[in-house]
Amino acid sequence: MRTGNRLVLALGKGIGFTSRFLKAGGGSTLPGRTARRMSPSFVPNMVKELPLGSVLVTGTNGKTTTATLLASILDRAGMTPVHNRTGANLLAGIASALIRESDLGGHLAGRMGLFEVDEAAFPAAVEETSPRLVVVNNLFRDQLDRYGELDTLASRMKEAVRTLDPQSVVVLNADDPLVASIGRDLPHEVIYYGIDTDRYGSESMQHAADSKHCAECGSRLTYEYYLFGHMGRYSCPSCGTSRPGSQVSAVELEMVELEGTRCTVKYPGGEVTLFIPLPGLYNVYNVLAAMSCALALGVDIETVKEGIEGFKAAFGRVERVEADGRNILMILAKNPAGFNEVIRTLTGGTGRKNVVLALNDNIADGRDVSWIWDVDFEMLRDRLGRVVCSGIRAADMALRVKYAELGEDSLTVEPNLEKALQEGLAMVEQGETLFVVPTYTAMLTLRGSMVKKGLVAPYWEG
Amino acid sequence: MRIKIGYLYPDLMNIYGDHGNILTLVRRCEWRGIPVEVVALNIGDPIAHGEYDMFFMGGGQDREQVMVCRDLQETKGDDIKREIDEGAAALAICGGYQLFGKFYRPFEGDELPGINVFDAHTVAGKKRCIGNVVAKSALGGKQGTVVGFENHSGKTYLGDGCAPLGTVTVGYGNNAEDKTEGAIYRGAIGTYLHGSLLPKNPSIADFLIEKALGRRGSDLPLASLDDSLELAAHAAALKRAVRTH
Numbered sequence: 001m002r003t004g005n006r007l008v009l010a011l012g013k014g015i016g017f018t019s020r021f022l023k024a025g026g027g028s029t030l031p032g033r034t035a036r037r038m039s040p041s042f043v044p045n046m047v048k049e050l051p052l053g054s055v056l057v058t059g060t061n062g063k064t065t066t067a068t069l070l071a072s073i074l075d076r077a078g079m080t081p082v083h084n085r086t087g088a089n090l091l092a093g094i095a096s097a098l099i100r101e102s103d104l105g106g107h108l109a110g111r112m113g114l115f116e117v118d119e120a121a122f123p124a125a126v127e128e129t130s131p132r133l134v135v136v137n138n139l140f141r142d143q144l145d146r147y148g149e150l151d152t153l154a155s156r157m158k159e160a161v162r163t164l165d166p167q168s169v170v171v172l173n174a175d176d177p178l179v180a181s182i183g184r185d186l187p188h189e190v191i192y193y194g195i196d197t198d199r200y201g202s203e204s205m206q207h208a209a210d211s212k213h214c215a216e217c218g219s220r221l222t223y224e225y226y227l228f229g230h231m232g233r234y235s236c237p238s239c240g241t242s243r244p245g246s247q248v249s250a251v252e253l254e255m256v257e258l259e260g261t262r263c264t265v266k267y268p269g270g271e272v273t274l275f276i277p278l279p280g281l282y283n284v285y286n287v288l289a290a291m292s293c294a295l296a297l298g299v300d301i302e303t304v305k306e307g308i309e310g311f312k313a314a315f316g317r318v319e320r321v322e323a324d325g326r327n328i329l330m331i332l333a334k335n336p337a338g339f340n341e342v343i344r345t346l347t348g349g350t351g352r353k354n355v356v357l358a359l360n361d362n363i364a365d366g367r368d369v370s371w372i373w374d375v376d377f378e379m380l381r382d383r384l385g386r387v388v389c390s391g392i393r394a395a396d397m398a399l400r401v402k403y404a405e406l407g408e409d410s411l412t413v414e415p416n417l418e419k420a421l422q423e424g425l426a427m428v429e430q431g432e433t434l435f436v437v438p439t440y441t442a443m444l445t446l447r448g449s450m451v452k453k454g455l456v457a458p459y460w461e462g
Numbered sequence: 463m464r465i466k467i468g469y470l471y472p473d474l475m476n477i478y479g480d481h482g483n484i485l486t487l488v489r490r491c492e493w494r495g496i497p498v499e500v501v502a503l504n505i506g507d508p509i510a511h512g513e514y515d516m517f518f519m520g521g522g523q524d525r526e527q528v529m530v531c532r533d534l535q536e537t538k539g540d541d542i543k544r545e546i547d548e549g550a551a552a553l554a555i556c557g558g559y560q561l562f563g564k565f566y567r568p569f570e571g572d573e574l575p576g577i578n579v580f581d582a583h584t585v586a587g588k589k590r591c592i593g594n595v596v597a598k599s600a601l602g603g604k605q606g607t608v609v610g611f612e613n614h615s616g617k618t619y620l621g622d623g624c625a626p627l628g629t630v631t632v633g634y635g636n637n638a639e640d641k642t643e644g645a646i647y648r649g650a651i652g653t654y655l656h657g658s659l660l661p662k663n664p665s666i667a668d669f670l671i672e673k674a675l676g677r678r679g680s681d682l683p684l685a686s687l688d689d690s691l692e693l694a695a696h697a698a699a700l701k702r703a704v705r706t707h
């Protein structure tokens with residue numbers, strides 16, 4: 001550990017403490033930002049201190065859930081990951097995690113780095129952390145204003161993957177054609193995972209499907225069935241490229257409404273049946289991604305199963321909260337594909353659901369809110385009770401609901417998030433559930449107001 | 463009287479919530495009892511004379527844009543131009559807008575020819591113009607403003623054969639230089655504003671519907687709708703645009 005890094009650490013820790021103390025929001029990126037500004041080699045130097053190396057988790061949807069699932073497994077396996085836990089998944093977040101988990105001498109409490117990074121930050125993160133394993137879960141259109149075009153993004157990611165140490169392992173979702181294309185002709189060991197049953201497949205694609213064309217030749221892909229957005233069983237009629245065979249595959253699925261999914265997974269050397277305590281197909285993918293990584297890192301299947309079944313949802317992604325005898329189920333939705341899965345989850349069960357839809361357009365949400373028009377709100381017709389639209393762009397959300405013809409009479413516009421939550425709670429009966437679907441910064445604010453009411457713990461304690 | 467909308471390349475050109483523009487046109491017709499039909503026009507599909515009252519085309523990624531350009535040159539471009547000259551309405555957004563002009567010149571490689579609806583050409587720019595936009599527009603009718611979101615690196619320059627949709631007061635517009643945004647030629651509108659454009663700018667949606675009805679020989683004024691939510695979203699976008707620039 002160089003003296004330079006020690007000074008940087010001392011300062012970073014000071015900032016982390018102060019910003020937590022001032023309740024400025026968990027101190028999750030400021031220390032890292034400062035450390036990286038003072039010493040550009042801070043992260044590369046620190047990760048060398050991790051005896052088990054580093055893992056990078058990326059993909060548009062589900063990286064926090066995947067990384068947290070994997071952390072839950074690795075903790076049980078005694079591999080003690082250092083995880084950038086609070087959704088601050090840019091490089092500053094990685095630096096902050098390293099600061100938080102080390103003493104002033106630079107000795108890390110953890111043994112392995114587990115870092116979730118945005119797709120756009122992935123190449124830089126590969127360079128700085130020299131990972132032994134990377135996993136790409138999916139690529140959807142997400143905040144294009146920040147990321148540029150999807151094809152360009154995928155080719156940049158592929159270039160970055162090519163620079164990995166030859167011993168590194170690459171874990172990819174076989175059902176996403178663009179993600180799967182990253183593994184083609186790669187000299188590294190590639191592990192594919194996917195869903196190998198058409199039980200929840202559909203014949204038509206959602207509006208949010210983004211990758212409809214063959215990454216090799218540009219022709220339109222044909223699908224036997226779609227599972228989630230553009231994921232499914234695809235092949236290219238022109239060049240013959242098709243979904244690669246998966247080594248880790250969900251072969252049986254049974255969704256248990258909003259509770260979770262029972263599934264049977266085949267993996268090299270066996271088969272396991274487990275219960276995923278999170279709803280929706282997208283969480284099946286998150287689990288398959290985490291399982292594939294854990295198995296590749298040498299964790300035994302019993303520990304993997306325990307880690308998944310004992311999982312507590314990453315903060316805000318899916319959060320169940322009780323308030324005055326009413327339940328709040330808050331599910332983060334930050335892009336069309338993720339929102340469609342939330343909607344699919346809401347269409348399960350019986351009775352009309354009361355919802356708060358909260359749309360912000362801060363930088364972390366994406367300034368451009370046009371994506372809500374790619375969400376299939378029409379699926380919710382005749383399924384909703386009262387709807388409260390909230391957030392900075394509450395009126396845009398209300399307009400989307402109006403044009404989906406979901407019942408204008410039961411629609412309220414309340415831009416103030418705290419008031420919207422109050423209003424939402426007032427419209428559900430004792431014992432009933434209010435569904436809250438916010439974008440990222442709206443979720444932070446809503447969670448903040450729940451913390452204030454003492455309903456949930458602040459996230460840096462969780 | 464039924465109006466028929468030709469949705470150009472819905473699979474290839476639909477990058478920024480373009481579905482919202484189509485949905486707005488459809489609903490605003492339905493709410494007034496005007497029968498409306500949307501027909502997807504994909505690669506290879508021909509355009510019969512007098513068949514369509516309106517065309518819509520959204521934006522796409524580079525590769526899609528090249529495929530679409532080829533098809534426009536081979537099967538549809540001249541027909542679309544003819545229909546617009548004969549009174550059909552059209553809305554072309556981002557990449558669609560560029561291809562409705564004379565040509566698109568990239569940094570490297572061949573020029574992409576357009577279909578010459580707008581007397582406008584586009585050259586590749588180094589800077590990406592991203593953000594909320596407000597433009598003053600005569601077409602905006604009572605509102606006088608158009609709001610939306612732009613995300614483009616192409617710079618479009620207008621000739622004398624078309625008028626700008628508006629003058630930018632917040633944001634970059636056609637080329638980040640001359641303060642113009644979009645283009646109008648007869649019943650055709652081209653613009654860099656998605657976001658989605660029509661839900662928050664109902665007067666533009668109604669302009670297009672009126673033109674389409676006009677093509678069917680109707681010049682009756684459209685029945686008015688309760689646009690309080692639309693105008694609230696317009697106002698919120700206006701306020702937000704000023705604050706985020």
Ligand SMILES: [Zn+2]
Nearest residue numbers: 214217236239
């Ligand atoms: Zn192909």
